[in-house]
Amino acid sequence: MTTTWEPVIGLETHVELETESKMFCGCPVDFNAEPNTVTCPVCLGLPGALPVPNRRAIDMIMKIGLALNCSISEHTIFHRKNYFYADLPKNYQISQFDLPVCEEGFLDIEGEAGGRVGIERVHQEEDTGKSNHMGGDGRITSAEYSLLDFNRSGVPLVEIVTKPEIRSATQARAYGLELRAVIVSLGVSDAKLEEGSIRFDANISVRPKGATTLGTKVEIKNMNSYRSMERAIAHEVIRQAQVLDDGGRIVQETRHWDEDAGVTRSGRVKEGFSDYRFFSEPDMVPMVIDQEWQDRIAGELPELPSDRRKRYQGMGLGEYQAALVAGSEPELVQMFEGAVDAGGSPPSVANWLTGEVVAALRRSDHSLAASALTISHLVELVGLVESSTISTSAAKAVLAGVLDGEGSPGEVAEARDLLQVSDAGALEAAVGQVISENPEEFERLSGGEQKLIGFFVGQVMKLTGGKADPKVVSGLLRARLSD
Amino acid sequence: MSARQTIRRAAAAMRDGSLTSVELTRAALKAASMTESQVHAYLTLDTEGALQAAEMADSELGAGDDRGPLHGIPIALKDNMVTKGIETTCSSRILSGYVPPYSATVVERLEEGGAVITGKTNLDEFAMGSSTEHSAFGPTRNPWDTDRVPGGSSGGSAVTVAVGSALGALGSDTGGSVRQPASLTGVVGMKPTYGLVSRYGLIPFASSLDQIGPFTRTVADAVDVLSVIAGHDPHDATSIPGSVPNLDAGLGRGLDGVKVGVVSEMQRDETEPAVRGAVANIIEQMEANGAKVQEVSLPSFEYALSAYYLIAPAEASANLARFDGVRYGNRVDGANVADMMSKTRADGFGAEVIRRILLGTYALSAGHFDAFYGQALKVRSLVRRDLDAAYEDVDVLVGPTSPTTAFELGAKTADPLTMYLTDVFTIPANLSGHPAISVPVGLDEAGLPIGFQVMAPALGEPTLFQVAEAVESIAAFDQEPELAGSLA
């Protein structure tokens, strides 16, 4: 009899906070600076330097905790996590252990793979520096030497740890996307996976279905997209099940996801467990988070993605579209809200924004914020289409002109001569010309081949440079047929 | 011979025009040149910088720009406080040659106060020791008998004040490292309330216990030094917010009505008879001078030493992890990064430092944490609780600073435990974070100084100084070692 294996998945997420200064010193957070130029005695771990916590970072982690339905600790303390590594200046990381800022929350995931994912803790810590291994294949083992950059050292990091209750790779991915949406909506981080401002590690074990004990867990790193997160976890679950089915044993280790090969590969084997010798950070005093502070942060919480999606659905957006808009970049969300406030029809505004606008921006490699498109432009464009002043296809050209800075949609349509012609008299000539140029096809149409209507409408559109109102054109054609 | 030079006398003389800072500084430097070959108190003597600062002080004072009680006064610094542009070693090979790019807050405050910094003084490596023998650059010797130790770990600073190669000095006190060497060298040594003086720029031994404090010749001088260095520092999260208590509020007020507790647990049989005799004598006279003396029992004191020797090494094991050869200090190359770090540390740290790192690492490790570090924290709470309870009944607690007078070099280095025992009376105030002071009260039959310790509750400095000054005047101790150069 074969065993049915059940995966047990927990995710650990690191988020870099967008504070102005680092976690424990006054250095600015700047990822574009020359190596080792945004450093000071504190973040370089110079002898005698002391950490002073950044209260703005605590504000931000409280926002995350509250958004994840956590309880906020009245007393929170920092701990030292001890391990030696060249880019860890003090050879201990200031982190949190048994008294994190936030504990015991949850995040509800919608959709098929949805459900409630329990959050065990959200704690504050500091980032390390960066090692650049020179020579060899770029890994430390084969490097000739390594260069260290401490600009990132001390940047505030938040770690969000779920309970081991994610039940599938698909759910893990959905959780990752929803968590990212929450973080972005809070304005505490840009949470870009590809740039490392949000990073996911997965702890995975399997156990016989129905069992209550946990199997040996394996940590998966290097999941650089939400898709690879899903693939990596799915692969690892199957790998573990196969090892156990074959009578093997799971080794506690860290495995790296190899995107190209589609497999996880063994990294370093953790011998038993790492002893980080956590103890409370004696350079700091316990932090007291009183009700007043908590209330102030709660009052600053913006609308969360799940609430926003519900509100958008209430505006007439479909479930998918509501999620798409709500999960978009803050500038896009702002433009959507602004356009709707200015009278734009919500579904049309959403369609244009998430469809043509995003596509055009992607083609031109521009951000929405940097583009010439304004809220009033968008409202005007949607209005021109809805009033049939311009056709949908002309509107795409108008949008391109607006994005190129040629003016408002009306001005562009005028200048590019794209205003839709729905005046039957003006179109009569064009219809006549097309018929006379395609006598054979008109014969067949007259003979009942109805699908040729589309052909003639298309020809008229072409002739008028996309300005003709297709409804009026097909009306004129039908009138000719009944003659 | 005129009375011993003090900060207050010199400050007054500089203001009435009978003394210049340059003269005073030259006298200190001369004392250093006469005594250094025998005592080795300084690791770095900054003759040039000191004379420049002295000239500056003279011209400022001449122009009426008075920066306060330490303006123009020669002050020495223990070499575990970072000084921008001046080598700072912690008496360790691993930091030999290290020149910090910034100065400790206390150094900045001394400089703003116009003090003349004479140089950096010897210590037990990373402040781990009680004799200043554990220095990578050789021991400091006691000027009262150069075959004997000056105590430690701030032995160098204590000796500069004892011989007059500085009028005041800063030390750091983690388990008695200011008070015990003060006791063994016949000077005043004071540990302030934890958090009263910024630790920013003090290379830590044990962060929750370390506190910078002054060495001076008189209690009033200690008030002056502390008044310059004390106060909130935004760079130190453990620094006490708010204003500093009025430190000299109690000076000159005597002992009338002061409630003094004599700690039973500090009257141990192991304590040398001369020390016990001197302490008992002072307490008797305190009572005669109006103090209300009562016996106080603090049972947790019996466990304080053990707790301290777990907590301090545990913190040190992390504090000293940064000395890895990667960014600063000396490096010994290795096959890879881990090998380089391990060789650097094995080569750079002395035996006592390695012993404490190992002890601390063990105390924090999984499976031992609760039995060692966890228990030690409980003892620490008990010590605090005992002391808080005691201070409901008394204003100050008194007893000896050290169970012995200065011991011979090498007498305790072979057995770390006997060395650790020398801190038995000073450690409780570090565990509780309370202020304490050692005042010289006499000499034993071998002519070695004896220190008397006064302890007070948190921020009880005004009362502490009041009682210490009264003890000072009862003892009327005004002797100095023959070695001491006489200052102008």
Ligand SMILES: [Zn+2]
């Ligand atoms: Zn910094």
